[in-house]
Amino acid sequence: MDAVKTEESGAATQAPGSSPPATGPQDCPTCVRRRIRCDRSLPTCIKCSKKNLVCPGYGPRLRWANGIAVRGHLKGRTTPHIDKPTKATNSSSKVSTSPTSVRSSGTEDTPRPASVTDPFEQTFPDFPDPSTRSRLIDHYDTQIAGLMVWIDSEKNEYRRLVVPLAGQQPVLLLAILAISAQHLAVTTRQETSFPARARDAAVTMISQQIQQVTGKLAAGFDLGSQIDPDTAVWMLASMLTLANYEMSETETGAAAADSHRQAARTLVNALATTNRENNMLFDFLRNQLAIYDILACTTIFGPMSTVEVILPAPDHSNLIFSEFLSLLHRVTIWSRQRHERETSGSFSVADIPISSSDARSGFEQARGSTLMAAGLLGLPRDARRRDFIRIVDVYHHAALLYTYRVLFGGQVEQIEVDASALILFERLNQLEEKSTCMQNLPWPAFVAGTECRDNPERQAFVAKLYADIAQDMGFKYYLGILDFLQDLWASRVTNWTEMARSYEANGKKIVAV
Incomplete structure (x- = not known):
């Protein structure tokens, strides 16, 4: 006894x-x-x-207040925000992380009885009925999950693991229902207030349950194994989903989306030393964040933009584009260092830590690694496989053009620039089934747009491509990127980063992801 x-x-x-x-x-x-x-x-x-x-x-329980909310009643909060501990009662336990609320009772290992009231009914008196809820989840499964990965396949973890997890985690469910309802509103023009309210509720619930992360880290605690892996997974999945929601809501959604990205970055960095062996979904989501984070950093220029960026995990080097993304981020960091030295008047060409030929060799090797890793997906020898090979070429030459402009300036032979621009436009034009790979095109299409200042034909091609991306994906934000490119084409600015910095200074971040 x-x-x-x-x-x-x-x-x-x-x-x-x-x-x-x-x-x-x-x-x-x-x-x-x-x-x-x-x-x-x-x-x-x-x-x-x-x-x-x-x-x-x-x-004390710690809430994440900033880094997520850029609107609504949470706007302007600072982190960490410490809730004073109160004497607990049966009704004061932590908000349940399952769709059915539970209350403390019984003895050890005895499941707590379900509450009569669904917590969603308290948040939303007009919460969608089960059939509508099922329809929205199905829309996410069939129309949205495929837009969030390089290649949609049976191994798409958003569909295979995130959707089932939403049945257990109310915040993730709210985020999925929000983006699904918003996507339907954009593509079918059936406006409703539900998406924004679901988004706000998800943000609020994340803010209430982000315990033992940034606050304890700032206080000097070693998080170690104290962080619940299940909590980390649903929070990270929710943040990535909310970031995509913001991109679909308005043409100026980059700032709101970026707040979710920053929150996800902070969460993953705070858990960097935590043992997460065999947590397949966390590893998948972490690498999804790495893709988003690295590509976003290429066009965001704040002083903290490249600090603690999430990189592909070293033990996941066999993932497609892993080596490519790591090299691309190094180029971004080197370019920011060049800009700082130019601003201070201390820049010298000798400060560039890599030559243009070495950069080409590095990206060529990364292209080979991506094609080898993609072989594990077992794509059939059809248009999708051919298009994926073209997408690899598209990113290869877009990265070279990006590198030539932001790192080497005018120090690369024009013939090299012209050659990569020619292949980039050719591969974009050769895509057989654009509708199946639209999610991969915003970043290389942006780079292509920065390379057609004096070419009206190419400008028209990029303009149509971005309009198609916005329409087919149902994300209004991409129309804002097209506005930026059209302003660039009409201006006398020779370096697109100058205009992007000016936009950002005026509150309009460019995130071509």
């Missing part, structure tokens, strides 16, 4: 006349996650110790 028994309140029994033992103010997060009553023993609960689990204690 256990040496310590618990009353229904969760406190340890004591001998008559003795003083009450000290207890924690609320159930520990591990017991809450396990849905059992915590004994709240100090310094850590006995139930965690008996199960050889890490008990994180009962300290």
Whole structure:
């Protein structure tokens, strides 16, 4: 028999006349996650110790307030924001992370009974009925999940793992329903207030449940194994989904989308030392964030834009575009260093740490690595396979043009620039089924647009391509990038980064992702 028994309140029994033992103010997060009553023993609960689990204690709960909300009632909050601990009661436990709310009762390892009230009904009195909910999830599955990966296949984890996870995590479900409803509104013109309200609720719930991440990190705590892997996964999936939502909502959604990207970056960096072995979904989402983060950094110029960027995980080097993205980010960092030295008047060509020929060789090797890794996908020998090979060429030459302009300036032979521009436009024009690879085109199409200042024919090609991207993907934001390119073509600015910096200074970030 256990040496310590618990009353229904969760406190340890004591001998008559003795003083009450000290207890924690609320159930520990591990017991809450396990849905059992915590004994709240100090310094850590006995139930965690008996199960050889890490008990994180009962300290202040920390909320992530900035880095996510750029609008609504959360706008302007700073992080970390510390909630004062309160004496817990049966109804004061942490918000449930499953669609059905639960309450503390019963004994150890006894599931807590479901609440009669669905938490969504409290947030949304007019929350979609089950059939509408099912239709929105199906739309995400069939129309949106494929837009969020390089190649849509049976191995698309957004469809295979994220959709089932949404059935267990209310925040992720809200994010998916929001982007699905918004996408339907854009593509079918059926306007509704639900997407924005679902987005706001998801952001609020993330802000309430981002415990033990940035706050504890800032306070000097070693997060280690205290961070719940399941929590990290649904939060990261929700942030990436919300970033895509913002891109679909308005032509100026980059700032809001970027706030979600920054929040996701902070989350992943905070968990960098946490053991996440065999967490397939977290690894997938981390690499999805790396793609987004690295490409976004090429056109965002703030002082912190390249700080703590998420890179492809070293042990995932066999993923497609992994080597390419790592090299591209190094080019971006070197280009920012060049700009700083030019601004201070201390730049010398000798400061560039790589030659143009070495850059070409590096990207050529990365192209080969991507094609080899893509072979694992087993694409059939049809138009999709041919188009993917063209997409690899598209990114290769777009990266070379980007490198020539931002890192080497006018120090590369014009014949090299012209050759890559020619192949880039040829490969874009040769795509057989653009509708199946539109999600891959915004960044290289942007680079192509910066290379056709004095060529009206190429300008018309890029303009139509961006209009098609916005229409086929249902993301209005890409029309804003087209506006930027048209301003560039009409101006006398010779370096597109100058105009992009000016746009950013006026609150209009360019994110061609």
